Amino acid sequence: MKIYTVFVEPKTSGNIGFLARTMKNFGLKKLVLINPCKLENDAYYQAMHARELVQDAMIYDTLEEFIEDKKITSIVGTTGTAGGSYNIKRIPITPDELGKTMHVNGNIALLFGREGDGLNNQEIEQCDILVTIPTSDEYPIMNITHAAAIIFYEIFKNKKSYPIDDMDISSYDDKKVLTNLTNEIISKLDYPEHKEKQVKIIVKRIIGRAFIAGRESQTLRGTLKRINTRIKNKTHEE
Amino acid sequence: MKIYTVFVEPKTSGNIGFLARTMKNFGLKKLVLINPCKLENDAYYQAMHARELVQDAMIYDTLEEFIEDKKITSIVGTTGTAGGSYNIKRIPITPDELGKTMHVNGNIALLFGREGDGLNNQEIEQCDILVTIPTSDEYPIMNITHAAAIIFYEIFKNKKSYPIDDMDISSYDDKKVLTNLTNEIISKLDYPEHKEKQVKIIVKRIIGRAFIAGRESQTLRGTLKRINTRIKNKTHEE
Numbered sequence: 001m002k003i004y005t006v007f008v009e010p011k012t013s014g015n016i017g018f019l020a021r022t023m024k025n026f027g028l029k030k031l032v033l034i035n036p037c038k039l040e041n042d043a044y045y046q047a048m049h050a051r052e053l054v055q056d057a058m059i060y061d062t063l064e065e066f067i068e069d070k071k072i073t074s075i076v077g078t079t080g081t082a083g084g085s086y087n088i089k090r091i092p093i094t095p096d097e098l099g100k101t102m103h104v105n106g107n108i109a110l111l112f113g114r115e116g117d118g119l120n121n122q123e124i125e126q127c128d129i130l131v132t133i134p135t136s137d138e139y140p141i142m143n144i145t146h147a148a149a150i151i152f153y154e155i156f157k158n159k160k161s162y163p164i165d166d167m168d169i170s171s172y173d174d175k176k177v178l179t180n181l182t183n184e185i186i187s188k189l190d191y192p193e194h195k196e197k198q199v200k201i202i203v204k205r206i207i208g209r210a211f212i213a214g215r216e217s218q219t220l221r222g223t224l225k226r227i228n229t230r231i232k233n234k235t236h237e238e
Numbered sequence: 239m240k241i242y243t244v245f246v247e248p249k250t251s252g253n254i255g256f257l258a259r260t261m262k263n264f265g266l267k268k269l270v271l272i273n274p275c276k277l278e279n280d281a282y283y284q285a286m287h288a289r290e291l292v293q294d295a296m297i298y299d300t301l302e303e304f305i306e307d308k309k310i311t312s313i314v315g316t317t318g319t320a321g322g323s324y325n326i327k328r329i330p331i332t333p334d335e336l337g338k339t340m341h342v343n344g345n346i347a348l349l350f351g352r353e354g355d356g357l358n359n360q361e362i363e364q365c366d367i368l369v370t371i372p373t374s375d376e377y378p379i380m381n382i383t384h385a386a387a388i389i390f391y392e393i394f395k396n397k398k399s400y401p402i403d404d405m406d407i408s409s410y411d412d413k414k415v416l417t418n419l420t421n422e423i424i425s426k427l428d429y430p431e432h433k434e435k436q437v438k439i440i441v442k443r444i445i446g447r448a449f450i451a452g453r454e455s456q457t458l459r460g461t462l463k464r465i466n467t468r469i470k471n472k473t474h475e476e
Contacts, residue, residue, distance in 0.1 A: 022384050027374035049377050096395070134395060136265035139287050142387075146260050149384040150391045157334070157372060189464045199461050202454045209339060210448035213329040216440050223437050226427045230470045 002107045003155070004070060005148070006032040008063060008123065009114040013039055016054060017046025018145035019112070024050035026152035027159075031057040032066055032109075063123060066109070073106035077119055077127030078151060080141055092132035095151045099158035101129075110151065115144050174217045179204045181224040188231050240345045241393070242308060243386070244270040246301060246361065247352040251277055254292060255284025256383035257350070262288035264390035265397075269295040270304055270347075301361060304347070311344035311409055312449065315357055315365035316389060318379055330370035333389045337396035339367075339449055344409075348389065353382050366446035408455035416455060417442045419462040426469050 005023050010016050010033060020031055020043075031053045044051045060066040067075070079092060093101075102108070111127065113119035124130065133150055135142060182203045186196060212220065243261055248254050248271060258269055258281075269291045282289045298304040305313070317330060331339075340346070349365065351357035362368065371388055373380060408416075420441045424434060450458065 018381065018384070021377075021381060024377040025373045025380050025384075027376065048381075049379070094395075095391075133391065135263045136394070138265065139259075139262040141287070142263050143256065143259060143286075146256070146263075146384055146387040149380075149387050153333075153371065153388045156374070157332075185465065186461065189461065189468065191464075199457055202457050203461075206448045206450060206454065206458075210444045212444060216329070216444065219437060219440050220444075223424065223427065223441075226429075227423065227465065227469065230427065231465065232468045232470055 001102070002030065002070075003028055004030045004032050004058075004066075004072070004107070004109045005152075006034060006063070006066065006109050006111045007036065007144075008034045008111060008119060010036045011115050013037055014042040014046045015115060015145055016057075017043040017048075017051075019148055020047040020050040020053040020057075022145060022149045022152055024053055025149075026156040028152060029053060032070075033057050033059045034063050034066060035061055063111075063126070067126075070109075071107055072109045074108045074129065075111060075127045076108060076129045076131060077111045077124055078113070078131050078133075078147060079124065080118055080132070092130035095131055095133055095154035098129065098131045098151065099154035099156075102155050102158065112144055112148055174214065175207055175212070178207050178212070178217060178220060178224065181221065181228065182207070185224065185228050185231060188228075239340070239343050240268065240308075241266055242268045242270050242296075242304075242310070242345070242347045243390075244272060244301070244304065244347050244349045245274065245382075246272045246349055246357060248274045249353050251275055252280040252284045253353060253383055254295070255281040255286075255289075257386055258285040258288040258291040258295075260383060260387045260390055262291060263387075264394040266390060267291060270308075271295050271297045272301050272304060273299055301349075301364070305364075308347075309345055309409075310347045312346045312367065312446075313349060313365045314346060314367045314369060315349045315362055316351070316369050316371075316385060317362065318356055318370070330368040333369055333371055333392040336367065336369050336389065337392035337394075340393055340396065344449075350382055350386055408450045408452050412452065412455045413445055413450070416445050416450070416458060416462065419459065419466065420445070423462065423466050423469060426466075 005019065005028055007016060007019055016033065016036065016039065023029070023031060036059065039054065043054050047054050058066070060069070066072070076098065111119060111123065113123070131151060133142065133147055183200050186199050186203065189196070189199075191199060243257070243266055245254060245257055254271065254274065254277065261267070261269060274297060277292065281292050285292050296304070298307070304310070314336065349357060349361065351361070357365075369389060371380065371385055421438050424437050424441065427434070427437075429437060
């Protein structure tokens, strides 16, 4: 799969830089500019360590020339609020849904429209897929490069498929072991039956919620075993 | 749930504006600035239709003053790449995971660090939760407002899809009581000193991270007291 990030008629040179930086943050390399404004210094400045993406940007006069030249197989367009001025027949998907469907071969173009105006109706008509970011109704218009960051993030996220390698969150089985251990302890505390049940549920939920790491889980197991061994069982006493 | 977006020592006025705009895009309103640079015109310009967020920004000299003043119950920090310079003992979660756990009441602070340097170790130590955006290894350093957009998006996305339940989150003091109780128990387990310390740290962090509700905290207190009373103290045995 080749992904081209296409900025259609950018008006502000700095935004080209921001876009390049965000692309590189998520492993995207191919920047295409359609009829862009003049590239000033701030394009390179805002790109930071992604300035080579700006230097290597492919520039075309029209979208059609690019689509033909790079043999694009799928065009993904990004739009602002759904139900805006464009043809309502098109139902946009979310970035999340896009990320999950991007496991395809081919040459894919991700289109971002001009600042302020976005993509025009003709450009939107050419898109195979439209993506819209769910935003607050009160102020739905995002800055183009911030919108792009979210879309790149979702594509990257699904490509990597979680979790971050060195973050080994405890598994379902790990959690089960912890819950069994806490249940054993709670059973020794002579709660009335309904209360015992309630305590077990609460502790189970907290274990589920706490994002316990694999190595933390190891230590906790040891601690719970110690507690369990040490705890006096009232019935034995009497 | 009240969410405060806290920009710690911003250096560039325009970034405050970008942050405000992105906040409003995702329905966030409370902007806090800790010891910020001078707010120039570009803060208002980049905010676009969110300039009232910049106007109403709460400004504090130190993070501590803000935390105390607004009675913050949970602090969420954002950091760059996992395994970076900060203390490796802390395991960051993903924005996705953050969004899914944010169904709680309470006063939550979302911390974003200074451009370039991020949050310092002392600030990170204070966080109950750390979030890291999964990025390309080749260039993991994101612009701060683009990183913020992704985190706001994940919070908004999850808020929309699941109704926030009215769980009232336990306070800072509640958590302290729980930590004291667990510490008392752990002290009785005859761990070697360094191991005892480590176990206490792990348990404290899990309590911080788990978004324990007020009523859950009540029950847990009772359970921990029972365990503490019941536990055999080895020295007494011998």
